[in-house]
Amino acid sequence: MTAVEIESVTKTFAGHRAVDDLSLRVPSGCTYGFIGPNGSGKTTTLRMIMRILLPDRGRLRVLGEERLAAATERVGYLPEERGLYRKMKVRPLLRFFGEMKSGRDVRGEVDAWLERFELTAWADKKVEALSKGMSQKVQFISAVVSRPELLILDEPFTGLDPVNVDALREAVLELRAGGSTVIFSTHDMAAAERMCDFIFMIYRGRKVLDGTLREIQDRYGSDTVRLKIEGGAGALRGLAGVAEVRNHGRFQELHLAPGADAQALLGAILGRTGVRHFELGKPSLHDIFVRIAGPEAAAAAPEPEEAPA
Amino acid sequence: MNRVLRVARREYAAQVRTKGFLLSLLLFPVLFSGSTIAFVLLKDRVDTADKRIAVLDHSGIVAESLLAAAEERNAEEILDEQGVQTKPRYLFESLAPEEDVAAQKLALSDRVRRRELHAFFEVGPDVLHPEIEGGDTGLRYYSENPLKSEVRSWLWWPVNQRLIEIRAREEGLDPQVVARVTGRIGTESMGLLSRDAATGELSGGQRTGELEAILAPMAVMMILFIMTLMGALPLLGSTMEEKSLRIAEVLLGTISPFGLMLGKLLGGVAVSLTILSFYSVVAYAVSSFTGSVALVPFALLPWLVAITLASLLMFGAVAAAVGASCNDQAEASARTPLVIVPILIPMFIWFPILQDPLGGFATAASLVPPFTPALMTLRLASPASVPLWQPVVGFLGVLLFTLATVWGGARVFRAGILMQGQAPNLRTMLRWVFGR
Numbered sequence: 075m076t077a078v079e080i081e082s083v084t085k086t087f088a089g090h091r092a093v094d095d096l097s098l099r100v101p102s103g104c105t106y107g108f109i110g111p112n113g114s115g116k117t118t119t120l121r122m123i124m125r126i127l128l129p130d131r132g133r134l135r136v137l138g139e140e141r142l143a144a145a146t147e148r149v150g151y152l153p154e155e156r157g158l159y160r161k162m163k164v165r166p167l168l169r170f171f172g173e174m175k176s177g178r179d180v181r182g183e184v185d186a187w188l189e190r191f192e193l194t195a196w197a198d199k200k201v202e203a204l205s206k207g208m209s210q211k212v213q214f215i216s217a218v219v220s221r222p223e224l225l226i227l228d229e230p231f232t233g234l235d236p237v238n239v240d241a242l243r244e245a246v247l248e249l250r251a252g253g254s255t256v257i258f259s260t261h262d263m264a265a266a267e268r269m270c271d272f273i274f275m276i277y278r279g280r281k282v283l284d285g286t287l288r289e290i291q292d293r294y295g296s297d298t299v300r301l302k303i304e305g306g307a308g309a310l311r312g313l314a315g316v317a318e319v320r321n322h323g324r325f326q327e328l329h330l331a332p333g334a335d336a337q338a339l340l341g342a343i344l345g346r347t348g349v350r351h352f353e354l355g356k357p358s359l360h361d362i363f364v365r366i367a368g369p370e371a372a373a374a375a376p377e378p379e380e381a382p383a
Numbered sequence: 384m385n386r387v388l389r390v391a392r393r394e395y396a397a398q399v400r401t402k403g404f405l406l407s408l409l410l411f412p413v414l415f416s417g418s419t420i421a422f423v424l425l426k427d428r429v430d431t432a433d434k435r436i437a438v439l440d441h442s443g444i445v446a447e448s449l450l451a452a453a454e455e456r457n458a459e460e461i462l463d464e465q466g467v468q469t470k471p472r473y474l475f476e477s478l479a480p481e482e483d484v485a486a487q488k489l490a491l492s493d494r495v496r497r498r499e500l501h502a503f504f505e506v507g508p509d510v511l512h513p514e515i516e517g518g519d520t521g522l523r524y525y526s527e528n529p530l531k532s533e534v535r536s537w538l539w540w541p542v543n544q545r546l547i548e549i550r551a552r553e554e555g556l557d558p559q560v561v562a563r564v565t566g567r568i569g570t571e572s573m574g575l576l577s578r579d580a581a582t583g584e585l586s587g588g589q590r591t592g593e594l595e596a597i598l599a600p601m602a603v604m605m606i607l608f609i610m611t612l613m614g615a616l617p618l619l620g621s622t623m624e625e626k627s628l629r630i631a632e633v634l635l636g637t638i639s640p641f642g643l644m645l646g647k648l649l650g651g652v653a654v655s656l657t658i659l660s661f662y663s664v665v666a667y668a669v670s671s672f673t674g675s676v677a678l679v680p681f682a683l684l685p686w687l688v689a690i691t692l693a694s695l696l697m698f699g700a701v702a703a704a705v706g707a708s709c710n711d712q713a714e715a716s717a718r719t720p721l722v723i724v725p726i727l728i729p730m731f732i733w734f735p736i737l738q739d740p741l742g743g744f745a746t747a748a749s750l751v752p753p754f755t756p757a758l759m760t761l762r763l764a765s766p767a768s769v770p771l772w773q774p775v776v777g778f779l780g781v782l783l784f785t786l787a788t789v790w791g792g793a794r795v796f797r798a799g800i801l802m803q804g805q806a807p808n809l810r811t812m813l814r815w816v817f818g819r
Contacts, residue, residue, distance in 0.1 A: 124636040126801065146637055157630035161397065174389050174637045216633070 075102040076135070077224050077255035078123055083132030085118055092118040094279035096132070100257060100272070105250050107270035108259035109359070111367045115279040116259040117154055120228050123257070124151050137224055147175050150222030154229045154259075156213045160202040164193065167201060168215055175220035187215040191241060207238050214242060218249060225249060227258035231265060243269065263360035273359065275366065282366050291356035294365075298357040299328040299336060305347035315339055320361075325351070329361065386638045390646025395653040398617050404654075408661060411609045431461075433472045434534055437491055437503035439480055441519070444549060445506045445542055446477040452541035473534060475504075488525070495527060502526035502534060511546055599680055600737060600764035603687070604729070606662045607760050610691055611726050614655035615698035618647055619722055622706025622796070623715045631800045640797035648699040648789070655691050659684075680764045687760065690778065694756035697785040698726060700792030704812070707799035714806050729757035740767035750777050752784035791816040 078100035085093040093115045100106045108116045121127040123136060125146070133140065137148050159167055165184060172180035188194045191211045196204060204212065210233065218225060227246070231239045247269065250256050260266050266273055267287055275283035283290050303309060307321040315334030320327040330336065336354045343349055357365070398404055440446035453473040461470040481487040491503040503525050509518025522542060524535040544562075551561040576585055625631040634643055663684065670676045702722045709715040729748075736745040740762040749758035755777040762769050798815040799807060807815070 121632075126632060126635045149636065151633065151636040153629055153632045153636075155629040155632075157625075157628055157633040159397070159624075159630060160628065170389065170393055171633065174386055174634070177386075 076100065077102045077104075077137060078257065079133075079135040080119070080123075081133045083119075083122065083129040083134060085115075085122060085127060085129050091279050093122070093129075093276075096276070096279070096281055098274060098281065098284065100255060102255050103250070103253055104271040105246070105256045105258070105269055107266040107273045108257065108276065109261070109263065109266055109273060109283075109363060110259075110276040114367075115276045117228055119276065120151075120226055120257070120259060123226060124149065147177060147220065148223040150175070150217040150220060150225045152214055152217040152225075152227040152230055154232075156209055158201045158209060158213060158216075161200060163198050163200055164188070164204070164212055165197040168212065168219055171216035172219035175222070180219050183219045183221070184215070187219055190245070191215065207234055210234055211238065211242070214245070218245070222254060224255045224257070227256065229260060230258055231260065231262055239265075263358065263363055267359050275363065277367055283362070287359065290359070290362060294357045294362060296354055296356055297330045297332075297334075298355055298361060299330065299339065300351070300353045300355065301326055301328070301343070301349060302351040303343065303347045303349050309347040310343070313339065313342055327361070329357070329365075387642050387646040387649065390634070390638065390643055391649035391653060394618075394621065394647050394650025395657075397621065398613075398650070398654050399657060404613070407609075407613060408658065411613070431468050431471050433474055434501040435474045435476065435499070436534060437494070437500055438475050438477045438506070439484075439487070439491070439503060440477060440506040441480050441508040442506050442510050444511060445545055446475070448545040449504075449538070449541055450475045450477060452544075456537070473537070492525065495525070504538060506542070510542075511549060597737060600761045601733070602666075603680060603683060603764040604733060604757050604761040606659065607687065607691065607694070607757055608726065608730065609662075610655035610658045611694050611698055611756065612723075613658060614651040614691075614695045615702045615726070616719070616722060617654075617702075618651050618699050619702040619706040619709075619715055619719060620712075622647065622703045622800070623709045623712070626707060626800050627710055635800070640800060641793045643800075644700070644703050644789075644793050644796045647703055648696055651699045652692055652695045655695050656688065659687060659691060683760070683763055686763060686774065690756045690760060690781065693778070693781045693785050697753070697756075697781065697788050698722060700785070700789040701725075704792035704795035704799070707796040708807050708812055710806055718806075725753040726757075729754050729761070733758075733761055736761060737765055740765045740769065746773060749773070750780060752777075752780045755781045 076099050078098070080096055080098040083093060083096045084091065096115075096119065098119075108119065110116050118127060122129050122134060125134075125136070162170070165188070168184040168187070169180060172184060185194070185197075188197050191214075193208060193211060193215075196208060201209065201212065214227075214230065217227065225246070230242055230246070234242065243265070246256055246258070258269075270287070272286055273283060273290060274281065302325050307319065307326055310316070310319050310326060310328065313319075313328075315331050315338065316328050317331040317334075318329040320329070328339070330339070340349070340352055343352075438446045438449060440449075453475050457472045457474075461468055461472060463469045478487075478491075488503070488505070491500065494500045495502060505521070505523040505525065507519035507521040507523075509515060509520045510522065512518065513520040522538070524532075524538065526535075547561060547565065548558040551558045578585055622631075625634065631643070638646070663681075666679050667676070667681070670679045705718050705721050706715065709718055732748060736742075736748060736758055739745055745758070745762060748754055749762055750773070759769075759774055759777045763774060794816050795812050799812070
């Protein structure tokens with residue numbers, strides 16, 4: 075069963091091709107991560123799935139429906155930039171959004187979600203009185219309160235503290251476990267690696283990656299060395315067989331040049347400094363992202379924080 | 384409930400459940416009808432201070448009788464039935480013309496400026512025989528404020544009576560006979576009669592003052608103006624808010640752009656009908672209390688409801704489209720005149736239309752669709768009998784124009800609501816309307 079089917083879709087804005095001949099299939103019941111640098115076409119694709127924008131060419135089928143807005147009430151949407159009526163109180167606002175979607179009374183669901191996110195005390199406060207994190211949680215509730223079959227989240231974790239990120243992540247995974255299909259775009263590669271069954275990367279409007287994390291990593295092979303050394307990163311300068319050195323402070327990551335021998339590299343490093351940890355592995359999603367989109371795009375994507383043991 | 388109706392309900396609640404709405408409901412009539420209300424309240428409040436007027440009588444035949452007439456007036460006309468003075472005394476002082484009349488008039492003008500005199504009155508030497516060519520037959524009243532003309536208005540009668548009396552004597556006629564023959568009776572302004580279709584009883588034909596002829600139509604037009612302003616204008620701000628806060632993006636994932644705009648328009652219509660209900664109840668209560676129900680044109684209510692609906696859709700569509708073209712409050716403020724000027728124009732031309740409600744200008748202006756709601760309503764509320772075809776044609780014109788503005792507004796709304804960055808100019812908006 076396919077939740078979203080995109081066939082050869084193109085969307086152009088004033089001469090700029092935001093999405094170029096894109097085809098994608100999102101299976102039902104999975105978590106699908108959309109990654110890509112800013113301006114690469116992620117949000118445009120999500121908006122087309124939501125039927126907020128219409129493609130210039132190609133076909134889109136959402137939850138089996140090709141007709142415009144036919145599946146509207148079965149799709150929940152959290153936009154990249156949060157959209158809440160500042161003067162409305164939280165509870166009526168959530169009821170409005172939920173009932174707009176589902177066409178039924180959602181009072182029970184609203185109260186349950188408010189309680190889950192510890193927002194019950196704020197239910198009768200105006201949105202303008204909420205903190206940014208609270209607003210984001212309210213926005214999330216507005217997207218899920220109608221119990222959608224397909225949930226589309228555009229940058230759901232941006233600007234949230236770790237506690238709220240965890241709370242949101244748990245909620246997303248729970249919805250998925252309940253049968254919902256979740257599509258979310260993110261710049262957080264670690265979150266994408268941890269949460270997504272499939273990852274899709276769009277770059278300059280075109281699909282450049284699509285598959286499971288393992289499939290994607292397999293395409294690049296084991297060409298990445300993570301190591302901890304006694305000397306500083308300077309000791310790795312000018313090593314033969316190394317295409318790129320990335321210094322993360324507590325550890326370093328080396329991208330091997332094609333055909334390079336990892337054992338020879340280890341010997342060369344040991345000749346310069348002591349080695350505490352040496353691990354040959356597949357590139358991280360972040361690494362793959364940077365190789366495709368370049369270091370400028372990496373600025374928007376958080377570095378992986380987990381160091382080798 | 385339909386999604387369009389949910390949007391309408393939210394829009395309605397967002398506008399009505401505010402202190403500002405209640406305040407506007409109460410203050411608008413005061414602000415916009417302030418001068419009329421002040422006029423009504425102050426019309427019987429006159430300055431009762433003595434008015435001193437110098438008379439410079441070059442004819443030598445008027446001043447004496449004028450002084451006598453003033454004394455008679457001061458004795459008989461300035462007190463009401465309870466003996467309370469309600470009008471000022473007129474105290475005339477007769478001056479002999481000096482050789483240098485210009486200097487004498489300058490001195491009198493200075494006395495007026497020093498408030499020693501209220502005014503001075505100059506009678507030309509040849510007033511008795513205005514038929515003689517080349518003579519000075521003027522009756523000239525000099526004052527600081529030509530608008531305050533109670534004294535000047537009063538002077539006309541005794542001066543002319545005196546002149547007619549002398550002319551009669553010269554012709555050998557008895558002045559009393561002449562006065563009887565030439566006696567004039569003033570006219571009263573009356574409303575038209577009508578027969579009640581159900582009971583067959585005649586009604587109407589009551590005495591109407593100019594004030595009453597103005598007050599009722601003005602009030603009705605003002606209510607329509609307030610309804611339009613309070614129903615349509617907030618749509619500009621709320622659309623801009625939905626765009627700038629990206630709420631539109633959330634909503635458009637649920638409802639089409641046209642559905643969203645239609646819901647907002649219906650919300651605005653509901654706001655206006657709430658205002659109409661409020662003012663109708665107030666008008667009925669006040670007119671019942673004051674015994675002036677006949678003056679309030681309640682028969683216009685069906686027309687008001689229909690024209691409000693069309694008017695709100697017409698101006699609301701423009702407001703929503705303009706709102707969709709703005710990114711922030713500053714842009715919205717700069718573009719507000721696009722919505723408000725067509726609503727305001729009738730406010731500037733209501734008086735000539737009310738003076739001649741059946742004239743060519745009134746007819747033509749009230750058939751221009753953006754002005755039809757206000758001006759046709761004004762004419763219908765006036766005592767004049769507007770031919771039936773005119774409101775019918777006017778309403779059809781408004782309907783056609785409304786369809787066009789809703790259609791065009793929806794196209795601008797759809798294109799503008801998700802567009803960020805520089806606000807589109809008028810040319811771009813027209814391209815959105817007429818482009819493919």
